[in-house]
Amino acid sequence: MSGGLHKDNAGAKLGMWLFLFTELLLFGGLFLLYAAYLARYPREFGAAGREMHLGFGTLNTVILITSSLLVAMAVTAIQRGARRMVLLLLGGTVLCAATFLFNKYLEWSAEIGNGIYPGSSRLTAGPPGESVFYSLYYLTVGLHGLHVLIGATLLTFVAVRVQRGTIHAGDYVLLENGALYWHLVDLIWIFIFPLYYLIL
């Protein structure tokens, strides 16, 4: 693959950004659905939103922002040729991702334990606005969680390549693109947080 082949780093980054735009539109569509249903069921959304665990939401926001900092620093570190630092920073990022997902597990367990999940007897008996809220919540946050899992896997793969020396100060577009993906995960959460945890 490598050898004397021409590598187009600008093109690789452009491709990543184009993919990220489709991700923005995907989550944008889910936010739009949320907004349209909020306009239709303001009372039910308000009641359901007040049951969200603000503590978990805030903690996970801080974790994701910090992980975003770590991966941004990893790009700086690779540009400076500090390989050991890159590995430490990527390790920290993946650790943050794991903590985020563990919190999500605790949060969802508590909610499912309270009979809040799509199709539960509590939600089917309740007002339709409430079940719409929770369906959108599980869909949006679940899809975001899947992105966290994919991002962490991708960054682990990148870390292995850094360790092997195939990603280095002269060729690090894979790390750059992995970092961009991770920042997108953070960016989406920055909007999920107020919509589901704060404004209602």
Added chain:
Amino acid sequence: MTTGTSEQHIVSYGKLTAIWLALLALTALTVWVARHNVGIGHVWGSLAIAVIKGGLVIAFFMHMKYEGRLLRWLLFFALSVLAIFIGLTFFDVLYR
């Protein structure tokens, strides 16, 4: 070290940390605003804070501030498409 990205720009640890602190401060602010219910304004306030936080992440963490015109225009285009979707949907939803 020879074949780095041509338009390589190194953002210092200090600058990244400053952005991180700003993001944490904005998170604290948005939680405070939500807890001290300041009427309907808090919905727009929370969203405005989220937009500022998103802007900081895109500009500095994602290096958009240091990218060329092509990526900036593409970002502008993607966000405009999203804004048009949202605008037209609400034109329908609110005035039905």
